[in-house]
Amino acid sequence: MKADSAVLQKAEAILAKYPLCNSCLGRQFAPRKDEQIELGEQIRKKIAVKEPERCYLCEGIIKDIDHTAKNVIEVLRGYKFKTFLVGASIPHSIIENEDTLRAEFKLKGGSSLKAEITSAIAKRIENVLKKKFGARNPDVVVVVNPIEKFQTVTPRSLFVTARYTKVKRGIPQKKQRCNDCNGKGCPTCSWSGFADTPSVESAVADYLVPMFGSRKVKFSWVGSEDDESLVLGNGRPFYAEIIEPKKRKVAAAKFHTRLKHGIELKGGKVLEERPLPEVSFELVAEANIEASKPVKKADLRKIATTFRNLDASQYSPNKMKFLTKRVFALKAEQVSSKKFKATIRCEGGTNIKKLVQGNHLEFSPSISEVLGDSCNVNAKKPFDITSVKVVEKIVRKPQPIPAETIPAES
Ligand SMILES: [Zn+2]
Numbered sequence: 001m002k003a004d005s006a007v008l009q010k011a012e013a014i015l016a017k018y019p020l021c022n023s024c025l026g027r028q029f030a031p032r033k034d035e036q037i038e039l040g041e042q043i044r045k046k047i048a049v050k051e052p053e054r055c056y057l058c059e060g061i062i063k064d065i066d067h068t069a070k071n072v073i074e075v076l077r078g079y080k081f082k083t084f085l086v087g088a089s090i091p092h093s094i095i096e097n098e099d100t101l102r103a104e105f106k107l108k109g110g111s112s113l114k115a116e117i118t119s120a121i122a123k124r125i126e127n128v129l130k131k132k133f134g135a136r137n138p139d140v141v142v143v144v145n146p147i148e149k150f151q152t153v154t155p156r157s158l159f160v161t162a163r164y165t166k167v168k169r170g171i172p173q174k175k176q177r178c179n180d181c182n183g184k185g186c187p188t189c190s191w192s193g194f195a196d197t198p199s200v201e202s203a204v205a206d207y208l209v210p211m212f213g214s215r216k217v218k219f220s221w222v223g224s225e226d227d228e229s230l231v232l233g234n235g236r237p238f239y240a241e242i243i244e245p246k247k248r249k250v251a252a253a254k255f256h257t258r259l260k261h262g263i264e265l266k267g268g269k270v271l272e273e274r275p276l277p278e279v280s281f282e283l284v285a286e287a288n289i290e291a292s293k294p295v296k297k298a299d300l301r302k303i304a305t306t307f308r309n310l311d312a313s314q315y316s317p318n319k320m321k322f323l324t325k326r327v328f329a330l331k332a333e334q335v336s337s338k339k340f341k342a343t344i345r346c347e348g349g350t351n352i353k354k355l356v357q358g359n360h361l362e363f364s365p366s367i368s369e370v371l372g373d374s375c376n377v378n379a380k381k382p383f384d385i386t387s388v389k390v391v392e393k394i395v396r397k398p399q400p401i402p403a404e405t406i407p408a409e410s
């Protein structure tokens with residue numbers, strides 16, 4: 001673009017009132033971002049006005065842009081990413097000044113100072129770090145504050161799916177709340193709200209957080225088990241959101257490892273997309289059951305026949321309603337006169353303890369109910385999980401209402 005006489009006239013009027021740097025001057029007239037500094041220089045030469053020490057519009061931000069970009073690039077070297085987005089945080093007064101100036105001199109079409117800052121920094125990041133500027137789903141977003149001289153880098157979350165096994169009893173799946181503050185945060189728990197006791201969650205998080213250089217990890221479990229249960233076989237799947245990771249790739253071998261407290265990671269992978277919120281699964285549990293009366297062979301046969309593709313109802317205290325849980329198969333083995341072991345294959349989310357005990361019809365039919373005896377799981381070894389399989393959701397047809405419950409028409 002050439003500075004014609006109309007542009008020169010207007011520029012002269014602007015500069016008589018407001019001292020502007022070449023970039024802020026050229027930006028008011030240049031249709032393209034990469035032309036503005038050159039255009040600013042050209043105008044200034046023609047009307048013989050020197051570039052001021054301090055620019056009225058950008059307050060020196062543009063003059064300092066190389067330095068600002070250098071700092072951003074140094075910080076970004078600590079992150080592994082392919083695509084990025086840049087934003088700028090500048091005082092509102094600066095934006096207002098530019099708007100007022102443009103209104104006063106009837107200037108239209110120039111890009112804004114904010115756009116200039118972000119594109120100048122983005123260009124330098126692309127050139128130096130060889131990364132791609134991408135507005136859609138970028139790996140990292142950097143917001144620069146050129147006045148206060150700092151930047152915030154926010155990497156996009158990653159998701160991990162993996163499995164764990166647990167060969168030691170007494171380890172809860174989830175982190176336990178701090179007893180002193182009940183999760184609010186206090187000096188005892190160093191304000192974390194959590195007790196410093198072992199759990200699957202803390203062992204896995206302690207492994208994943210440094211591996212990804214992330215700020216924290218948020219878990220979604222595919223079901224849960226008792227603290228005293230073992231998790232055997234291929235283990236239980238879970239999903240973890242890796243929040244603000246500095247690394248985005250991890251070798252598959254890293255997901256096979258022994259952690260603390262008899263917990264082991266049994267394979268996993270990084271997902272780029274957030275997984276679906278609810279997964280359907282099936283599990284096989286081995287329950288150690290104690291009856292109050294001696295059990296006979298016929299009793300064991302009876303429960304095996306009853307719990308074959310049976311839809312039972314289970315009360316969910318969280319949802320405050322009864323849910324249907326399918327038991328696909330049950331195999332019972334006598335251990336001693338009053339003790340037996342049941343291998344139960346059932347729908348995910350089935351409460352194994354309640355399935356055995358019944359808990360006052362919170363689960364019905366239960367093994368206790370079918371045997372007409374009160375059965376309990378062993379306190380020390382209640383049940384172990386031997387398999388968890390992610391499956392397609394069970395589609396339940398609406399149940400027809402039995403005829404006798406339909407009131408006769410009057
Ligand atoms: Zn300026």
Ligand SMILES: [Zn+2]
Nearest residue numbers: 178181186189
């Ligand atoms: Zn506490």
